[in-house]
Amino acid sequence: MTDTPTKDRLIMTAARLFRQKGYHGVGVAEILALSKTPKGSLYHHFPNGKPDLAVAAADWASAGLLRIIDDAFGPATDFTDGATTLCYKLAKFFDISGGWDGCPVSSILLDGPENDLFRDKVAACIEDWTARVVQHGTRLGLTPGQAAAQAELLMLGIQGAWVMARARRSSDELRKLPARLY
Amino acid sequence: MTDTPTKDRLIMTAARLFRQKGYHGVGVAEILALSKTPKGSLYHHFPNGKPDLAVAAADWASAGLLRIIDDAFGPATDFTDGATTLCYKLAKFFDISGGWDGCPVSSILLDGPENDLFRDKVAACIEDWTARVVQHGTRLGLTPGQAAAQAELLMLGIQGAWVMARARRSSDELRKLPARLY
Amino acid sequence: MTDTPTKDRLIMTAARLFRQKGYHGVGVAEILALSKTPKGSLYHHFPNGKPDLAVAAADWASAGLLRIIDDAFGPATDFTDGATTLCYKLAKFFDISGGWDGCPVSSILLDGPENDLFRDKVAACIEDWTARVVQHGTRLGLTPGQAAAQAELLMLGIQGAWVMARARRSSDELRKLPARLY
Amino acid sequence: MTDTPTKDRLIMTAARLFRQKGYHGVGVAEILALSKTPKGSLYHHFPNGKPDLAVAAADWASAGLLRIIDDAFGPATDFTDGATTLCYKLAKFFDISGGWDGCPVSSILLDGPENDLFRDKVAACIEDWTARVVQHGTRLGLTPGQAAAQAELLMLGIQGAWVMARARRSSDELRKLPARLY
DNA sequence: AATGAATGAGCTTTCATTCAT
DNA sequence: AATGAATGAAAGCTCATTCAT
Numbered sequence: 012m013t014d015t016p017t018k019d020r021l022i023m024t025a026a027r028l029f030r031q032k033g034y035h036g037v038g039v040a041e042i043l044a045l046s047k048t049p050k051g052s053l054y055h056h057f058p059n060g061k062p063d064l065a066v067a068a069a070d071w072a073s074a075g076l077l078r079i080i081d082d083a084f085g086p087a088t089d090f091t092d093g094a095t096t097l098c099y100k101l102a103k104f105f106d107i108s109g110g111w112d113g114c115p116v117s118s119i120l121l122d123g124p125e126n127d128l129f130r131d132k133v134a135a136c137i138e139d140w141t142a143r144v145v146q147h148g149t150r151l152g153l154t155p156g157q158a159a160a161q162a163e164l165l166m167l168g169i170q171g172a173w174v175m176a177r178a179r180r181s182s183d184e185l186r187k188l189p190a191r192l193y
Numbered sequence: 194m195t196d197t198p199t200k201d202r203l204i205m206t207a208a209r210l211f212r213q214k215g216y217h218g219v220g221v222a223e224i225l226a227l228s229k230t231p232k233g234s235l236y237h238h239f240p241n242g243k244p245d246l247a248v249a250a251a252d253w254a255s256a257g258l259l260r261i262i263d264d265a266f267g268p269a270t271d272f273t274d275g276a277t278t279l280c281y282k283l284a285k286f287f288d289i290s291g292g293w294d295g296c297p298v299s300s301i302l303l304d305g306p307e308n309d310l311f312r313d314k315v316a317a318c319i320e321d322w323t324a325r326v327v328q329h330g331t332r333l334g335l336t337p338g339q340a341a342a343q344a345e346l347l348m349l350g351i352q353g354a355w356v357m358a359r360a361r362r363s364s365d366e367l368r369k370l371p372a373r374l375y
Numbered sequence: 376m377t378d379t380p381t382k383d384r385l386i387m388t389a390a391r392l393f394r395q396k397g398y399h400g401v402g403v404a405e406i407l408a409l410s411k412t413p414k415g416s417l418y419h420h421f422p423n424g425k426p427d428l429a430v431a432a433a434d435w436a437s438a439g440l441l442r443i444i445d446d447a448f449g450p451a452t453d454f455t456d457g458a459t460t461l462c463y464k465l466a467k468f469f470d471i472s473g474g475w476d477g478c479p480v481s482s483i484l485l486d487g488p489e490n491d492l493f494r495d496k497v498a499a500c501i502e503d504w505t506a507r508v509v510q511h512g513t514r515l516g517l518t519p520g521q522a523a524a525q526a527e528l529l530m531l532g533i534q535g536a537w538v539m540a541r542a543r544r545s546s547d548e549l550r551k552l553p554a555r556l557y
Numbered sequence: 558m559t560d561t562p563t564k565d566r567l568i569m570t571a572a573r574l575f576r577q578k579g580y581h582g583v584g585v586a587e588i589l590a591l592s593k594t595p596k597g598s599l600y601h602h603f604p605n606g607k608p609d610l611a612v613a614a615a616d617w618a619s620a621g622l623l624r625i626i627d628d629a630f631g632p633a634t635d636f637t638d639g640a641t642t643l644c645y646k647l648a649k650f651f652d653i654s655g656g657w658d659g660c661p662v663s664s665i666l667l668d669g670p671e672n673d674l675f676r677d678k679v680a681a682c683i684e685d686w687t688a689r690v691v692q693h694g695t696r697l698g699l700t701p702g703q704a705a706a707q708a709e710l711l712m713l714g715i716q717g718a719w720v721m722a723r724a725r726r727s728s729d730e731l732r733k734l735p736a737r738l739y
Numbered sequence: 740a741a742t743g744a745a746t747g748a749g750c751t752t753t754c755a756t757t758c759a760t
Numbered sequence: 761a762a763t764g765a766a767t768g769a770a771a772g773c774t775c776a777t778t779c780a781t
Contacts, residue, residue: 040770040772120360121356171351235756396668418753524737
């Protein structure tokens with residue numbers, strides 16, 4: 012029982028809110044209120060305040076997405092099968108979280124302050140996801156070149172479909188992605 | 194023809210800033226300052242203030258994108274040719290605007306207030322662009338079904354590649370899109 | 376009737392409070408409350424906020440001190456007479472303002488943020504006062520060298536006596552200054 | 558002799574910071590950080606927190622000034638000689654400490670909270686210094702009345718010259734004091 | 740004696756908007 | 761149509777202090 016609930020509560024609440032409304036669309040007061048955290052505690056755990064918390068939330072969310080990738084590709088018989096399962100899982104995630112949210116990582120990229128910390132973080136997350144998909148692709152029999160190309164296309168397609176899903180308020184944009192790509 | 198340059202200046206400045214930093218990341222004071230508009234003038238031209246201006250900026254930017262689509266597909270010999278030219282034109286636009294910006298339409302979608310006016314506007318813009326691409330597709334010999342599918346895939350790909358371009362800070366993500374899709 | 380009372384109210388209230396408690400000892404909320412100014416107005420008149428206001432208050436106070444110097448030396452028959460009158464006037468000012476205050480200029484010097492704007496301002500104020508005393512000295516028959524030396528000594532003595540007056544909570548420290556110097 | 562270096566470190570760091578920026582210009586967090594003291598330790602050694610620490614810092618600094626007075630007047634041949642040495646020693650101290658600082662005692666007087674504890678402390682410190690100078694004066698042959706008058710004038714002059722030195726950012730204001738007074 | 744997490748009141752400043760002219 | 765002063769709610773953050781261990 013060595014949990015640090017305050018910090019975790021802040022991160023998870025922040026990740027959810029940033030996903031919903033973007034970095035600048037969320038005030039720290041709102042994060043504090045929803046996570047039932049007193050004002051001063053935020054700056055104890057994140058000395059640089061909102062930007063620190065946002066990066067932590069992006070990291071946490073990125074780790075979660077890696078798990079989703081593993082869950083989708085782990086039992087897959089081939090790459091297309093894994094990619095399709097991933098799209099369906101993301102569609103479900105999109106619906107659960109309210110049918111409107113982006114992922115916190117893109118919310119920081121597209122909406123956060125214009126500094127290198129944020130930009131580098133977003134690029135690093137996408138590389139992490141892509142690398143993981145490449146791993147699964149080679150494991151499932153693709154050549155390294157094929158796996159890299161397929162992973163790039165899938166990541167790009169997911170980002171595009173996610174924007175479409177938000178615009179049209181329908182997770183089906185994500186479910187239709189495999190049929191469009193393959 | 195009595196022009197109202199103040200209103201136009203506001204719209205163009207707002208479009209640029211929203212593209213760079215998102216709806217919530219831009220303050221009206223900044224728009225006013227950069228467009229050299231006096232404090233009180235905004236509410237003459239846009240009685241509802243910032244949201245009104247944002248919608249006008251999105252409309253203006255959307256019309257510009259329609260022109261770019263026409264410029265790309267007009268002289269094209271087939272759909273793939275037009276799509277490729279479009280991607281290169283958007284890459285150039287991405288570079289000119291600073292190598293970081295999204296389009297104001299997506300900035301309002303992903304970052305703006307959570308009301309139906311904004312969500313509907315974004316969806317409508319995307320339908321407009323898609324419909325225009327469909328027109329060019331049928332003109333260039335595709336069946337209506339083929340044209341619709343190709344237009345959907347292209348729009349989705351562009352949105353995805355745009356996100357990638359922002360994350361990796363490179364317009365090449367847009368230039369590489371045709372090779373990935375076709 | 377072309378008065379701008381809001382800005383003047385802010386300056387005069389700020390000068391009084393800074394004099395009493397020093398730059399860091401006064402919050403803008405207190406200045407706003409005592410001057411019955413709404414919060415947003417401060418940044419309309421002083422875009423850089425508290426530092427801007429502090430400099431304006433120091434300027435205003437410095438101009439007031441120049442008037443006191445003129446009032447003291449104007450009717451004087453010789454330098455010592457003028458200096459003595461000045462000390463008595465300052466003692467009276469010290470008593471009226473509560474028997475504890477420094478002048479806002481020194482409050483900014485000794486207590487304000489450590490930037491060149493503040494340091495230069497304080498030095499400039501002291502030069503202004505000294506130069507004015509030199510003027511009166513030469514007018515009253517001193518040679519330029521004598522006037523400069525006497526003015527320096529008087530300014531130094533006043534600053535020292537003021538500190539003593541605050542420490543001992545007695546304006547008599549200022550009244551006793553001429554007897555100690557001459 | 559079980560030393561408590563934590564307490565001493567706090568006092569010395571606090572004295573330095575208060576000297577530089579005044580009581581309200583220094584936060585306890587800064588004192589804690591620069592003295593490498595953990596957050597909770599302050600209230601072990603100073604149960605009343607910042608005010609307690611400030612008084613301790615003023616006491617420590619005042620004792621140091623008494624030593625400087627003894628060092629200056631001890632080997633002196635007459636009062637003027639001792640006073641001159643004292644001014645030079647203080648000028649050196651002023652330069653070493655950064656060319657900007659006041660003494661912590663005056664920083665508490667001019668900048669601290671408006672309570673009797675602080676005001677009495679400052680007055681007591683000045684009386685201590687003056688009494689010590691009087692001692693040296695009588696030892697060096699002055700009558701009690703002469704010694705008291707000279708000590709008063711010297712203390713007043715030093716306070717004034719110190720303000721001038723801060724305003725003009727030059728310790729020479731202190732070195733020039735004897736020539737101005739005598 | 741020592742520690743770092745917790746606390747909420749308070750800080751300066753920015754926000755989008757309204758008003759009187 | 762145009763303007764700049766006015767407005768107060770809300771922003772992100774720092775404050776000195778207390779607490780449980």
